[in-house]
Amino acid sequence: MTSKLAALKQWVQDVAARTEPAAIHWCTGTDDEYQALVSGMLADGTLTSLNQDSYPNCYLHLSDPNDVARVEHLTYVCTSNKDDAGPNNNWIAPAEGHDKVDALFESAMRGRTMYVIPYCMGPIDSPHSRCGVEITDSPYVVVNMKLMTRMGTAALERIEREGTFVKGLHSTGDLDPERRLIMHFPEELSIKSIGSGYGGNALLGKKCHALRIASYQGRTEGWLAEHMLIVGVESPTGETHYICCALPSACGKTNLAMLIPPASQPGWKIWTLGDDIAWLHVDDDGQLRAINPESGYFGVVPGTNQKTNKNAFDMITHDTIFTNVAQTSDREPWWEGKKVGEPSIDWQGRPYDPANGPAAHPNSRFTVSATNNPSYSSLAEAAEGVPITAIVFGGRRKELAPLVYQSRDWKNGVLVGAGVASETTAANVGEVGVVRRDPMAMKPFCGYNFADYWAHWLSFDKRSTKLPKIFHINWFRQDDEGRFLWPGFGENLRVLRWIIDRCEGRVDAIETPIGFLPTADGIDTRDLAISQEALEALTTIDIAQWREEMASIGEYLELYGNRLPDALREEQQRVTEELAKAS
Ligand code: GTP
Numbered sequence: 001m002t003s004k005l006a007a008l009k010q011w012v013q014d015v016a017a018r019t020e021p022a023a024i025h026w027c028t029g030t031d032d033e034y035q036a037l038v039s040g041m042l043a044d045g046t047l048t049s050l051n052q053d054s055y056p057n058c059y060l061h062l063s064d065p066n067d068v069a070r071v072e073h074l075t076y077v078c079t080s081n082k083d084d085a086g087p088n089n090n091w092i093a094p095a096e097g098h099d100k101v102d103a104l105f106e107s108a109m110r111g112r113t114m115y116v117i118p119y120c121m122g123p124i125d126s127p128h129s130r131c132g133v134e135i136t137d138s139p140y141v142v143v144n145m146k147l148m149t150r151m152g153t154a155a156l157e158r159i160e161r162e163g164t165f166v167k168g169l170h171s172t173g174d175l176d177p178e179r180r181l182i183m184h185f186p187e188e189l190s191i192k193s194i195g196s197g198y199g200g201n202a203l204l205g206k207k208c209h210a211l212r213i214a215s216y217q218g219r220t221e222g223w224l225a226e227h228m229l230i231v232g233v234e235s236p237t238g239e240t241h242y243i244c245c246a247l248p249s250a251c252g253k254t255n256l257a258m259l260i261p262p263a264s265q266p267g268w269k270i271w272t273l274g275d276d277i278a279w280l281h282v283d284d285d286g287q288l289r290a291i292n293p294e295s296g297y298f299g300v301v302p303g304t305n306q307k308t309n310k311n312a313f314d315m316i317t318h319d320t321i322f323t324n325v326a327q328t329s330d331r332e333p334w335w336e337g338k339k340v341g342e343p344s345i346d347w348q349g350r351p352y353d354p355a356n357g358p359a360a361h362p363n364s365r366f367t368v369s370a371t372n373n374p375s376y377s378s379l380a381e382a383a384e385g386v387p388i389t390a391i392v393f394g395g396r397r398k399e400l401a402p403l404v405y406q407s408r409d410w411k412n413g414v415l416v417g418a419g420v421a422s423e424t425t426a427a428n429v430g431e432v433g434v435v436r437r438d439p440m441a442m443k444p445f446c447g448y449n450f451a452d453y454w455a456h457w458l459s460f461d462k463r464s465t466k467l468p469k470i471f472h473i474n475w476f477r478q479d480d481e482g483r484f485l486w487p488g489f490g491e492n493l494r495v496l497r498w499i500i501d502r503c504e505g506r507v508d509a510i511e512t513p514i515g516f517l518p519t520a521d522g523i524d525t526r527d528l529a530i531s532q533e534a535l536e537a538l539t540t541i542d543i544a545q546w547r548e549e550m551a552s553i554g555e556y557l558e559l560y561g562n563r564l565p566d567a568l569r570e571e572q573q574r575v576t577e578e579l580a581k582a583s
């Protein structure tokens, strides 16, 4: 063991001394290791085998009913200075944070195996990738990390070369929500998570490392870690544009990243680079480029069917781990919106009874390797990433936000991102459907003060000579009866095409105080089943409503006090004045 790995070994020993596992297993990431872990979990009931004829190598995990989503109220960013975490984060001083969480780790792994998982976020040879090691007592976490990250020996070799890695310590503990904490120590590049086995709380490479810790690192190192999908849109003439799109949790990233062009759009192709997280950096030519730190998907299951997302529907028929879905009588996985089969056993393992609510949990998830996705782009492995044409922000809004609009310039685009609001979803515990501010879809994930984050975003104006254009989308506008105005899913390609045409200067737009909206014929609506009224509602704005919205954005920004960048305050004031003039 080299001196660089000695630090890792020492940490593993220290953790073992505190948590007292029965055994320690260093993960290599091989298929044999995966199969052995699956067998062990099938034997002890952690996993159930699904129908191996129709769903080969698919397994079901039913989690504790108290442990089915992220827990933002139990998630902390522990910086030395409270203001560095900002009003957007829960905070405790690092020493106190360590004491509190370490107490819960005392003997937490007694009788269990402790797994040491070296992993690499991003292509294994990319200079933009970052490594981590997660220590966990959950074999379910290990198999998920195997599907979601470049895990095992190659990552350990990179750690040995570089000598640096993010330390993530995880234990499922006793799953008591009172004894659950997700703690981040960005100054130490470390994470401690206990009391939950659920995705974002337990797969520490994902939100904890690749967003909270990485966003903090990105600020000091000059890059961005974002809650964004990366998608390639190839035209019939073979021109491909790459777009990054930030949408809050359960607001359509996975679906957009692998959409299938409708029959009315012949010759168009979609390539998936990533469905949840993008790391963005400026290359030597001043071009913003993105890599996806992940190599698999932890996706929302409900709503996935042949029509909405055939790519996902097909890719989860084999080599998939399902969490908290229902089962049919012949042990196929079942969920609301699947459109085939009937539930027989619900997500809590009970005989299905509609009186108990949905058969699958609304936040039930699939875990699959990206290689299962037929639209996976080989460029997802490119060390330099892909050049980004457009950045798109969005939210889930019944009202107000139009289908799509373009910001005026970078500064205005940062305001558009900072002003994002969205209805809450089942991805976090708590009330669903409440509109809240979710700037850049990063409210739960930014590892430092949003004011400093917006300043960092604004600074890219000077770092890059080829900045992408910034847009805002909303697939979720509803009519008075609660029906979606926009058909969504594959038809969203029409909006992506408008975005690309705007970037290429190929289509006119209507200038409004909030930005540029499509003209009446701006979006291709050929063969689209949509009424003229709906289209008009989707592509116009209500100035009075927007004056209220901009005032509310102004109040929100002021929560950040004198750390708020002047440029953002001025831009909010400028738009406020434009709206006043227009009314
Ligand atoms: P996270 O993994 O939580 O970050 O979610 P996500 O942003 O990847 O969301 P996902 O694509 O999984 O979609 C969440 C839910 O929104 C699913 O139930 C989808 O069926 C639904 N959805 C996605 N795209 C659309 C759309 O264009 N229109 C409508 N009406 N629903 C959509």
Ligand code: SPV
Binding pocket: 069, 070, 198, 199, 200, 201, 206, 207, 248, 249, 250, 276, 298, 427, 428
């Ligand atoms: C999200 O909640 O945004 C997810 C799922 O992508 S989790 O990994 O749990 O964060």
Ligand code: MN
Binding pocket: 227, 248, 249, 250, 276
């Ligand atoms: Mn997400």
